[in-house]
Amino acid sequence: MNAAGTGERVRAAERRDAPAPRTGTARALLRACRPKQWLKNLLVFAAPGAAGVLTEPGPLAWSLVAFAAFCLAASGTYLLNDVRDAEADRAHERKRHRPVASGAVPVPLAVGAGAAAVAASLGAAGAAAAATGRYALPAVIVAYLVLTTAYTYLLKRVTIADIVAVAGCHVLRALAGGVAVGVPFTSWFLIVVSLAALLVVVGKREAELRNPHAGDGRTALRGYTRSYLVQIRTMASAAMIVTYCLWALDGQGQGGVPAFHAASIVPFIVFVLRYHLLVDRGVGEEPEEIALRDRPLQLCLLSLAALVGLGVYLG
Numbered sequence: 682m683n684a685a686g687t688g689e690r691v692r693a694a695e696r697r698d699a700p701a702p703r704t705g706t707a708r709a710l711l712r713a714c715r716p717k718q719w720l721k722n723l724l725v726f727a728a729p730g731a732a733g734v735l736t737e738p739g740p741l742a743w744s745l746v747a748f749a750a751f752c753l754a755a756s757g758t759y760l761l762n763d764v765r766d767a768e769a770d771r772a773h774e775r776k777r778h779r780p781v782a783s784g785a786v787p788v789p790l791a792v793g794a795g796a797a798a799v800a801a802s803l804g805a806a807g808a809a810a811a812a813t814g815r816y817a818l819p820a821v822i823v824a825y826l827v828l829t830t831a832y833t834y835l836l837k838r839v840t841i842a843d844i845v846a847v848a849g850c851h852v853l854r855a856l857a858g859g860v861a862v863g864v865p866f867t868s869w870f871l872i873v874v875s876l877a878a879l880l881v882v883v884g885k886r887e888a889e890l891r892n893p894h895a896g897d898g899r900t901a902l903r904g905y906t907r908s909y910l911v912q913i914r915t916m917a918s919a920a921m922i923v924t925y926c927l928w929a930l931d932g933q934g935q936g937g938v939p940a941f942h943a944a945s946i947v948p949f950i951v952f953v954l955r956y957h958l959l960v961d962r963g964v965g966e967e968p969e970e971i972a973l974r975d976r977p978l979q980l981c982l983l984s985l986a987a988l989v990g991l992g993v994y995l996g
Contacts, residue, residue: 709785710794713763714756720969722751724851724874728859730986731870733993740862746809747818747861751854753802754822758829760795764788765833799826809861817860825853840904844882844913851878869928876921881968883914884956888966914960918953925949941992945985952981 725748726735734740763770763781770782780786806819828849836846855874859866887910890902929942929949955978959971971978 706786706790709780710790713760713780713786713791714794714798715759716756717969717973718755718759719752720972721851722748722755722854724854725751725858725861727855727874728864728866728870729862730990731993732859732862732864734862734864736994740864743809743813743861744858746805747857750802750805750809750818750822751825751857753798753805754825755829757795757798757802758826758833760791760798762833764791764795813861813863815860815863818857821853821857821860825850825857828853838900840901843901844879844886847882847885848875848878851881867928869924872924873921873928876917876924880914880917880921880953880956883910883917884960884965885968886910887914887960888963891963892966914957918957922950922953938992938995941988941995945988945992948981948984948988952978952985955981 726744729735729740729744735744760781763779766776767782767788770776770779776782781788781791802822803819806822810816810819828846832843832846832850836842852871852875855870856866886902886905887907890905890907890910926946929946930939955975956965956971959965959975959978964971972982
């Protein structure tokens, strides 16, 4: 009986350590690009949308170019980082199924595709800059690449700095849309976006702290406590709500129809409350999954976008 039990444990270990099933190379490469993460790049449309220029063909086209450039830049860095971390990923319970670590995507292909994606991102941003005469977009893309590289090699192991770095990447996405179409940024916009980015990243870290396997053994997590992260989350959301309410209730200088702006406060606050509830339930480790699956959160976002859109575009 002991021999049988030992044999079963050995077979279970072999099943656990077996490589992930291979899929088609193209499909695996697409999965390695993490298209779900492209949802974050929708922040590119925030500034042009708030400025009321997305109905114009030119600004819409350049916003789409900025969105595509960020998708390429993000996917390129994911591929290159997966190559760098492949050996460690193979020893990880969950990460060993990643396309590069599992061998579904050969390392030379991942390196070539990653470098090509980064180069295409810079090329698209440069072409847009040459066509419009606005050269800030390539600078934002470069800043994003530098920040993500610094995060990968250093900042993700430094407590607090890791949160600031990831939140900074979100803010750069929002900045990209504005500089691509040449719309000015208000202090309201920058504060709300920065605090929202901080809220999302802190919620992710809090979920990872509860589940060590979700955090992939992040070194920086050792420096956090759950109560500390809850305090930051509460502070960020409170400041964000106050800032948004001040903008929505300020009838001067914001343009559009103030009544719709004021009405948007309701879905905005409900969205924040819903997100807090989800994080407290321990499901905040993958924000993009929450956005794709949680219907109440989606309804809040759609209502918020609709009311702000009506306020901006009917004015």
